[in-house]
Amino acid sequence: MSPLADAFIRHFGEMGSRWGINRTVGQIYALLYVSGRPLPADEIAEALGFSRSNVSMGLKELQSWRLVKLQHLSGDRREHFSTPEDIWQIVRILAEERRRREIDPTLSVLRDLLLMKPGNEDERAIQGRLQEMHDLIELLTRWSEDVQRLETQQLTQLLRLGGGIIRLLDLKNSLPLLGSKRRPPRRAPAAREADEEDLAEDFSEDRSEAEP
Amino acid sequence: MSPLADAFIRHFGEMGSRWGINRTVGQIYALLYVSGRPLPADEIAEALGFSRSNVSMGLKELQSWRLVKLQHLSGDRREHFSTPEDIWQIVRILAEERRRREIDPTLSVLRDLLLMKPGNEDERAIQGRLQEMHDLIELLTRWSEDVQRLETQQLTQLLRLGGGIIRLLDLKNSLPLLGSKRRPPRRAPAAREADEEDLAEDFSEDRSEAEP
DNA sequence: CTGACCTTTCAGTCTTTTCTGAAAACAGGA
DNA sequence: TCCTGTTTTCAGAAAAGACTGAAAGGTCAG
Incomplete structure (x- = not known):
């Protein structure tokens, strides 16, 4: 096995145990993640040096987490496992x-x-x-x-925005009819455009509830 | 001890072990959280039925997580522990x-x-x-x-908005000069106001980077 | 300095979890 | 049906982790 893969798998095992999951399970997952192709249980056992039954348990656990999926490859009776591609x-x-x-x-x-x-x-x-x-x-x-x-694309946009999100919130608060109850909006001095009114309507579903 | 507190503490213990933390530590934390006043180690030991030394270990762990803070109460030599109030x-x-x-x-x-x-x-x-x-x-x-x-207030506003955040993102994308590179903005037909231009500038720090 | 009072450390014990090999169960082909 | 290749189960061994009591280490008042 590549030393790259090995180091990664080893680390994932450690981390796994710091989390709720046990070392074996973490390593199995890491192996499946890096290998990028479906593996049968016995190959996993051999690659990681675990007993076959231990791998069986681990895969069961991973399946219960929906983190690996089972599939059959043509010409091979064994069950193969892989991580979601996305x-x-x-x-x-x-x-x-x-x-x-x-x-x-x-x-x-x-x-x-x-x-x-x-x-x-x-x-x-x-x-x-x-x-x-x-x-x-x-x-x-x-x-x-x-x-x-959210769609992945929307999600990444949100994440890339980072702390900049606050500017959007400020914008929202500054738009009359949209401000939260906490910070009452100050009315714009000038007349406003129809376009903006429509947006206002769109935002009105804000989940704000009574103050605790 | 109140059955309310007791049930809560017991549950937190269980959850703790599902997480990386052990049962004892979880229970100590829960006790401090509900009691709402600083407690000395021996009271904790008595309330939970653990040995004094076990409590000492648990508190050390919690301190390393910065989840409890130590303080001295006047007229008492013992160290008291409490969770952050906020x-x-x-x-x-x-x-x-x-x-x-x-x-x-x-x-x-x-x-x-x-x-x-x-x-x-x-x-x-x-x-x-x-x-x-x-x-x-x-x-x-x-x-x-x-x-x-973010300030707590800004944070709660963001959270309460929930999935509605997407409308803000759409708004952002719809404003010319602000749209992400992914979805090129369609230019507004009408002339635009100075106010909106300024906002545009504010948003330009978006962290978007090259497409993967 | 001493004694009272607290806290921490640690070796050893007890409990829980992980891991294994052997056996049982299962699925499909002949 | 039986046989073969496979997966699952499970009792017990091994390892890891939690907990304790006893002892040592601190700190402060007098």
């Missing part, structure tokens, strides 16, 4: 799965706890803290769900 | 630390590997894949660094 697809899947496994259960617990009647002042305070966390997590995940639905 | 601060710290521990080392490995001369066609292909991953990670982290620098 790297943005990988990002989307990762985000979705992590949300499903880590965020959703937490939100659900928080909601349950917030439904309980506080028995005393202390519990009221605790619920306050939990509410704050709940709202924050919900805001972040809603946003990420929304953004993930 | 929940947005917590988000920022978490993002920074994860970047520092997980992303930066990976980028560094990728860069090293990309500097190596490919020995054959295979290695060239591998480097192609690595480059793709490197660019993606860099784009995402640059963006998150930028966005993290």
Whole structure:
């Protein structure tokens, strides 16, 4: 195996264990990612020096994350595995799965706890803290769900903009009829164009809600 | 201890282990978060039923993540620990630390590997894949660094906008002089106002680079 | 300097997770 | 049907990680 691939795979293994995933699984994934062609389980086992059964477990785990897909190659009875070809697809899947496994259960617990009647002042305070966390997590995940639905091209444009996004927000706030409730818009002095009115309408779906 | 707090702490422990962090550490953090006042290590140990030394280790870990801060209360020699009061601060710290521990080392490995001369066609292909991953990670982290620098208020506005952000991007693209190179702007038919020109200038720092 | 009070360290134990080889299960061809 | 090549399961071995108590190290008041 190429020393390039080897170094990459080794690193991914380390990182994997710093994350929730175990070393083996990380390495299998890295191998599939770099090799760029579907591999059968026994080749993976040989390349990485793991037992065949270990690879089987690892692939099962990766499949449960939807990070590898199974396919059959003509003339070969063995199952072959590969990573999605589009790297943005990988990002989307990762985000979705992590949300499903880590965020959703937490939100659900928080909601349950917030439904309980506080028995005393202390519990009221605790619920306050939990509410704050709940709202924050919900805001972040809603946003990420929304953004993930964008076309890749739109997404990259947004990302390349970086901190420059703030100028767009300022623009939005400066347009009358569009400003958020927090910063009341100052009315433009001059008469305005029809074109701009239409845009205004378009923006009115802003999700802003009551202040916490 | 309130059953509310207890359920929350227990859940956080579980989640912690699904993440890189261990159960103990997760529970200590959760306890500090809900109690909303600085606690000394021995109270934590008692509340959670861990040994004093275990708590000491856990707090050390949390401090290394900058997720708890140490303080002295007047009239008490013991060290007390608490979480940052502002929940947005917590988000920022978490993002920074994860970047520092997980992303930066990976980028560094990728860069090293990309500097190596490919020995054959295979290695060239591998480097192609690595480059793709490197660019993606860099784009995402640059963006998150930028966005993290925003004021909390700006940040929440951005988040609340959700998928609506796309309309702002469309607006940007529709303004002549501002459009991305990808979608050449169609010139407005009518004469335009000075106001809009100024805005245009403001947007020109867009980070767009050459197409991959 | 001493004693009271706190915190940290660490060797050893206990628990959990990972990994393996052997066996079972499965799928398709003859 | 049986045979062959394949994947999955699983009990136990091995490794990694978490946790503890005891001891050492700090710090401060008097």
